[in-house]
Amino acid sequence: MYKLLLIGKYLRRKLAPMFAALAVMLCTAMVMIVISVMGGFLTMMRASAQTLTGQITVYSDLTGFEGYKKLSELLLEHPDIEAATPLIRSYGLIKLHDVTKTVEVIGIEPATFTQVTGYRESLYWSKDDYLQMLDKMSPPLDERTPEIQKGIDRWKKSYDQMDLVEAGMTFQIPKPWSVGAIEYGCVMGIEVNPWNVRTDTGRYGIQNAGLGLPITLTVLPLAQSGSLQTLSPSVRKFAVVNEFKSGLYDVDANRVCVPFAVLQEMLDMHPKQVWETFDPQTGEPAGDPTIMPARISELMIQGRDGVALDQLKDDVQTIVNAFIASHRQQSPLWVQTWEERHATLLGAVEKEKGLLTVLFAIISVVAIVMIAVIFYMIVQDKTRDIGTLRAIGASRSGVASIFLGYGLAIGIVGSALGFALAASIVLNLNEIQDILFKLFGFKMWDPSVYYFERIPSQLDPKEVTIILLASVFSSLVGSVVPAWRASRQDPVEALRYE
């Protein structure tokens, strides 16, 4: 019982335990913040990667592969496959105002693409954004003249017809827009338009959005042999009908989605008739044409909820093998899970997280040494008390357990404070960054370097528990040597100590 009493008294009355607890607190918080940010980063990357690619992808090289409709049908017969969507992927140039930049262009069928990916949810603008802007820009009710009110109503009616989400899902240009002869819409990543800036609310401002703007897209079609089929690039104009925000900066800054059939045609991957013989007199095609089937770059597949990814991949591989065997298939086909597809990136981040954890664990050893030194000083300071306790009958193990208990208590207090500090920082990391940016112009997190525009973080209960236990254990380890020394103290010498 005296051990508890003394632990409590020593904790309350000395400066040294405060420093020891501070050391534990800072180490705990430091490791927890690093793990939380790295963990959040990894989780966000995994979520984004899965959202963007679907669970399984069957893909070929840039020239694409044929017979995808048949393959899609075969895949959809599998009970564990919920949806499949064809996709064409290429690279090109866009011209927006006077800015020209290289982009990744994907041709999608939004209806099926959204079943496989989070496409619909990633569409950024809705008509509400226009209506809110109108509300914000309109004068207060009591200052509105009938003419102003009429104008507002007109705008409201016009905005009401602009279903931007629907436009993003169909690539149809909303009726009130006047975009000349442009037939189709496109959806750009929110960062593709260099004028898009976030407002204080954290959202991008619609007044700077590229909505309704014409863009010129240029792509280079490839022949099935893989050579550049034509020296004249394929050029077409699109109007931006919406923008998407996946959260993955790299994708948001470089990707443009266009209608599947349009890109297929632009890249000369659409079905067409080809004549192999020509009339020598007229040069006109002669005989029956050969039908060149349509090609795509990849097929994205979404399994049903709860299906095991590896099992699904094996099943898809079996179906693809059967498809290759029964069709004239010139290009090779690969099957990959979303994890495999992003393995390089995810693996690097995972390894980085592991490495950082080890590095910070090494730094934590410093905390253990600090605690040992502080405790050694405390034991030195308490030498006469140790002598007194031994004189009134306290055992060696009893004396040792006072200091071990003391270490444990400091570990618990320090790690609890460390958790509180880490939680308050991790949960407000982006707000702290914003304040630092406002005060000093310093930005910790550069979205162009780290993929995500906001600092990701998560407090994983399992990791938090492990860190807390490790901190408490470290404090205990730090107090072992001083406690052992206290227990070995000769009581006579201790009583004479000055």
Next chain:
Amino acid sequence: MSKQSTLLSAHDLHKHYHMGGEDLHILRGVDLTVKRNEWLAIIGSSGSGKSTLLHLLGGLDRPSQGQVYFDGDVVDMKRNSALDRYRNRDVGFVFQFYHLLPELTTLENVMLSRMVNSGVLGWLSVRAQVKERATQLLEQMGLSHRLKHRPNKLSGGERQRVAIARALLNEPPLLLADEPTGNLDADTGGQILELLQELHAGGQTIVMVTHDPKIAAAADRQLILERGRLQ
């Protein structure tokens, strides 16, 4: 048990210390008998080994040679747990420099010697009785108004009285006092001596070491320790 039966005895006690490569023979065969209810004073000059002898008698230190007997049984100097128990139950120490724990209040310092041999549950069951006894002892020492005070708020005499109360809490048969007045002025030292006399009158066996023959005169019997031997 006879009132004059032997409570404590020591036979042929030797103590060597090794310091700086030198062997110091502090006690050179001490034989001693203390009867129950006796107050024995051991007088010796500084460095004569009187504190060492008291530490050996109280089980705080182990003799290099010889035995200590308590209440007819040899004190087991080999087992730490036996010595811990002996110090806690059979012996009460009073030191020249009081040795109170500065973080604890007067009352807690006194109760500490009972807490040492109790687990948490055991303590909870006896806490109220122990507190009552500690309070009684402190009242007896004239410190009822100082229960919640810490040692740094007490005078030297008050601290020594708290130390005596702590030594008596477990009702040990033997009180060992090492220069109990050595750190006090004459008046305060006199008060402490009166207190020891009262305790002795109540039947307490006391072994006291002092360098001051006047203080030793208060005891029933005086022995002189010189060059490690009792005269």
